[in-house]
Amino acid sequence: MSSKLPISAFVITFNEEDRLEPCLQSLAFCEEIVIVDSFSTDRTVKIAESFGAKIFQRPWPGYRAQKEFGLGCTTYEWVLNLDADERVSNELRAAIFAAVEKQVAGNVTAGYFVNRVVFYLGRWWRLGGWYPEYRLRFFQKSKVTWGGEDPHERPEVDGKTERLEGELQHFTYRDMADQFQRLQAHSTAAARTDFNRGRRFSLWKLIFNPLVRTLKFYFLKKGYREGVAGLIVAIAEGYYTFMKYAKLWECEFNAKGSSSYGKSSGK
Numbered sequence: 191m192s193s194k195l196p197i198s199a200f201v202i203t204f205n206e207e208d209r210l211e212p213c214l215q216s217l218a219f220c221e222e223i224v225i226v227d228s229f230s231t232d233r234t235v236k237i238a239e240s241f242g243a244k245i246f247q248r249p250w251p252g253y254r255a256q257k258e259f260g261l262g263c264t265t266y267e268w269v270l271n272l273d274a275d276e277r278v279s280n281e282l283r284a285a286i287f288a289a290v291e292k293q294v295a296g297n298v299t300a301g302y303f304v305n306r307v308v309f310y311l312g313r314w315w316r317l318g319g320w321y322p323e324y325r326l327r328f329f330q331k332s333k334v335t336w337g338g339e340d341p342h343e344r345p346e347v348d349g350k351t352e353r354l355e356g357e358l359q360h361f362t363y364r365d366m367a368d369q370f371q372r373l374q375a376h377s378t379a380a381a382r383t384d385f386n387r388g389r390r391f392s393l394w395k396l397i398f399n400p401l402v403r404t405l406k407f408y409f410l411k412k413g414y415r416e417g418v419a420g421l422i423v424a425i426a427e428g429y430y431t432f433m434k435y436a437k438l439w440e441c442e443f444n445a446k447g448s449s450s451y452g453k454s455s456g457k
Contacts (some may be wrong), residue, residue: 194220197270203228210234222244223238225245228256307322333347367371381437396436400435401422
């Protein structure tokens with residue numbers, strides 16, 4: 191278990207000095223670690239260098255494009271993708287070792303889903319809300335393309351998939367201020383993606399979808415089992431949805447304003 195596996199791990203970063211080191215420590219069993227950094231202004235790059243990571247710096251093009259680039263920077267056929275706020279648990283590491291042994295023995299699995307467990311507001315969320323949450327994070331490079339839409343990108347695998355034992359530990363938000371800052375950024379990205387794809391604002395969705403998302407998280411996903419923390423996050427989920435549709439309306443408003451300005455100025 192002490193030897194390294196012929197695996198490439200890649201992580202995208204921007205100003206992650208307070209969280210990157212534990213992430214990279216958990217990836218020490220991988221032969222190659224690739225960091226794609228968006229010109230961090232803190233110690234992120236120096237920390238990555240101390241772990242012998244291969245570092246690529248490029249401007250931020252969006253979640254999907256950045257991860258697609260990161261995948262292209264990897265060397266080995268088997269790739270493990272983490273975010274800087276995630277860590278491979280000991281149980282998951284053992285499961286990855288076992289999966290590699292199966293591949294050597296002729297297993298035809300192209301990708302593996304892992305169960306991501308969240309630590310937030312002083313607890314591991316294993317009762318409801320965000321749990322369980324399976325994500326495709328370990329896969330064959332030649333069998334994967336990057337899909338989804340910003341900010342909800344995802345690898346899409348062509349072939350058989352399985353689930354791995356063990357947990358991927360996710361330290362989602364530093365605090366509530368960080369949570370709402372990220373929700374703002376994600377709702378902006380989602381609204382712009384929707385607008386660019388021709389989706390348009392709906393007053394009905396602005397009014398009802400935030401409520402539906404809150405109730406779904408709290409009741410259907412059993413967020414209520416996490417007590418007050420579950421209620422706070424459920425409301426935050428609704429807030430994200432409200433801001434996404436409000437910003438979609440803003441995108442349309444700004445586009446119409448620009449069009450009107452162009453006509454009135456004779457352009």
